[in-house]
Amino acid sequence: MSVFNQSRSRVVQIIFLLIFVVILIQLINLQIFSSKYKLAAENNAIYRKIVYPDRGIIFDRKKKAMLENTISYDLVVTPIESKGTDTISLCTLLNIDTAEYKRRMHEIVFKYTAVKPSVFEGLLSQELYAKLYENMYKFPGFNLTDRSVRTYPFNTGAQVLGYIAEVDTSFLKRHKDGGYEMGDYAGMNGLERTYEKVLMGERGIKRFIRDNRSRIQGPYENGMFDTSAVAGRNLYTSVDVEVQQLAEKLLANKIGSAVAINPKTGGIIAMVSSPNYNPNDLTGSARRKNLGRMLLDTARPMFNRAIKGQYPPGSTFKPLGAVIALDEGVITPNYGYPCYGSYSNCGVIVKCEHKNAGHAASLRLALANSCNSYFSQVFRMAIDNPDYHNATLGYLKWKEYMNKFGMGTALDVDLPSENKASVPDTAVYNKAYGRNRWNSCTILTLGIGQDKMTATPIQLANMMCIIANKGYYYTPHFVDSIEHEQLDDTLYLAKYRKKHSVIHTSDTVFRAVHEGMHDVTVYGTASEIKVPGIEYCAKTGTAQNPHGKNHSLFVCFAPKDNPRIAVAVIVENAGFGATWAGPIGAFIMEKYLNDTIAADRLSEVERISKADLIPIAIKDWYVKKENQRQAKLILEAEAAKAEMNSESKQINIEEEDNSEKIPIGIEKNKEQLEMILPNNKNIKPALPPNKKDSSKKKNTNTSTALLIDESKKWLVKKSKA
């Protein structure tokens, strides 16, 4: 009826329309152009559960598993759900007090929030697991989750295999794109670390929908986007478990190292560093305790001396010195040097074991007799090679040879943190003596493997490989092949499959060296050491070092004509090379080549294994450590006793005799301790103070990787082989 203002109906309709357009624009903005909301929604509602695959297994050359996987259990807690837990009984089971329980809870809430399940007590022992399992109903919010842990059926190769451990924040920072999360385990050392990517496999992800309180509602999209875990791939190594075990046994109670390499492939047959540890100690519940103990141990069981220990090679260097001189053309195999017991051309006197004339009449003879004079002279001839005008250039050429032979360079073995040891740079000598103010005489003892030259056992073994192969080598490595090898793996392993030719000298050069080294085992320093049925070549070494008694070294390869194994053995502070290192090397070769040790030689194996050659300083350290531990135990026992007494005193005030016996304080306890300690026959009495101090000093020296002392006081001493 009223048409008055009717035009305004259009306006109203336009207002309606406008608002709807505004809403639609915002909807387009939210739903079509903003991807962040989708992401935010997924972060909100989708819970990714990681399914851990089994780690790959490491096999030896005969397909025996050096390590396997087994299940271990963690006690996991979601703090927010843990209300009503029977704290007392949980604490009793775990053997902790309620304060500790509270502390852990706070830590978990602080670190991982209260709604996420986090590990409360990891790697439970079987017994504890069983007890907890029965009582789980008392602990709401707590769960037992399984995880795969390593076991080592042969108890061998700890340093080689490495260990796995929970990743920490710094590890996560370093491997941002590795897909690791807090609580994951990763290889921390050894092969476990080098081949982490291969061994770890691919984690599966299961997606669940969770609600606003992180409660799981069900699988996301019926598991359409779930990925299943792909098990880690296995590694096939060149290690021979039995040889490895034997080598470890032989090096027991000694400090030292042994490396055996197959020169034909570069595959490492055995690698031992002693003192060793049982790899099973680093899995399971006692892991933390054991790890702490080992890291503090002054003999450093975690330290892989085979790739990190730097030792003066001593006489074991001589064959290499000869090869270099021959290749440079400064000598021929027939070159002889008239040695009468010492080399004195340089003012200093280098003594030689042999005085009879003609013991160094040719290279072969000089090698067999390990003539210091001969090799000093040969070294000088190489440095003073007229082709290179002066000593610096001559030395540079010589160093280049050394590096080619893998000395003073990292070989790039497939273990982490290999040490390149040292063939000194000219800068080192320039600094010590001034530019051009040093010559072949100044650095003379390099020729007999002393001076500033050091090598790791694996470098010595590799050097033996090159000599055994007459001029080529494969980079020493453990892993021959990887299960389902992929392109990445092939690219990585390519460096271990490539033949490195070092020099192309005529066969005669090496034949002379081989003959010389063979003579060592026939009538030379190693004539006592036999390998049944095998002709082998070897060189003993007795290296002077600043840390006490000479190191016992032995390098060898066998069989002589078609070498299949090259070995380097070092026993620290053990004296002559032929006494300890030699037999160990021989047994390793015998075991590998003959597959067994001759029955009549087994007792010898036992004798060597039992021989205790650990330096006295380190033993003292153990004794001290043990004393401290005992003292602590006694103190604790006394304290507990005192507490009990004081309690009984409160109850029984009249009994005054008893209160007399209560130790008043720690002072008294200490006195008692000192009384008790010497009487304890299990513990060796501590050394008198003066001696103790000196031994302590020694002790620290020994533990620091045996670096060569700057001082040359010991230089003039004889070097003997």
Add this chain to the structure above:
Amino acid sequence: MSTRNSFVSKGVDWTIVTLYAILVGIGILCIFMVEYRSGTNWLQLFLGGKTNYSKQLFFAGFCTLIATFILLADSKLFTAFANLTYVFGILLMLATFVIGKDIKGSRSWISLGGGFNLQPAELCKIFAALALAKYMSMQNLDFTKKRSQLIAVAIVLLPAILSRFQHETGLALVYLSFFIAMYREGLPAEILIIGISFGALVVATLTVDPNTLAITLTLIAALLIYILRRQIKRNSKLLMMIVATWAICVTIQRFAVPYIFNNVFECYQSQRIYSAVGKDYDCSQNKHNKSEIAAGAKSSFKPDDYNVRQSKIAIGSGGFSGRGFLKGTQTRGKYVPEQHTDFIFTSLGEAFGFVGCTIFLLLYLFLLFRIVNIAERQRSTFSRVYAYSVASIIFFHITVNVCMTIGLFPIIGIALPLISYGGSSLLTFTVLIFILLRLDADRQMVLR
């Protein structure tokens, strides 16, 4: 439909009835989506009547009954009782101050027993609409007069003020929608323009730096004076007007708005408004908050935009075509608070995406346009004003509710018409719509 009694069905607009039914149906499905948990036997729960969707279905049945009664009633009844019901509604609202029941912090409910509660402010919308229609349709009314305009505004604002005192800001705001109906009847357009300009100025104050805004305003004023310099020469009043407007704008921007936010609004309200424009409000400036702190109450909490954030995430994650019915992760995870009532739109947005939302909003738009159409075909002013009131109320509810879920409007508790869970709300809209249908069916009669 044809089987219906011809007396009742005659003249009833079936388009609106169909739209009504569709929307209520969508509402129940949305509530079902929110409540649904995979793995539960929903049918059993449904029949058990313990769940919200079965309750809502029950409400819908009840509403159908009421709707039938309304359609059966005589349309003269509504004109006759319009003023009486309005007074009754106001009395009910006043009664809440005495016998009110506290639900979610607002004392605006009256307990009816049996677990049912009535919110008089909700019902008062109907009464206000009727009363306004009644007043406007008075034969001797000249709406061009200021006095009658003021009376009309008073009729509308009285329940709004009462609602505000009950801390039901959302409901209070709804009464503003009657201005659209009044505008249609001849309320000067200037009021709407000034109102919108004021809104724009407030938003600008919140978003733009105060000094920048002051300079901008001054520049605009200067520009205007420059452009209108000829007219100003002739008419000096114009200059005065421009200067006065400029002065008022700057005063509002510099003093009035901060004063209102710091002294009139509660801390949480200021925060919500600020968060709607994407800013943080510092509660330590708020007077209420200060007095609370002085009284030793809880200290100020962090700006809380959890609701909006989650709501936007849910809608945004729907994407173009949505995740599908019952597949929304945010809905299933109960991430959006109050999702079955005020934030019901999010479940729709997540499940059906942009396409679903557009179709849904078009349904609403169609409903509104249809009501406007119906309004324009009325012969009586009463029916027309009432129809516009209904359209305005529904429009306002939709706008505020949807804008709030997509982050364009501060969060106030306001239901999505016919969709949100809740008996009061559903009943109110049913009654509103079906009274309109009844009136429309009798449009040939002249009602006064």
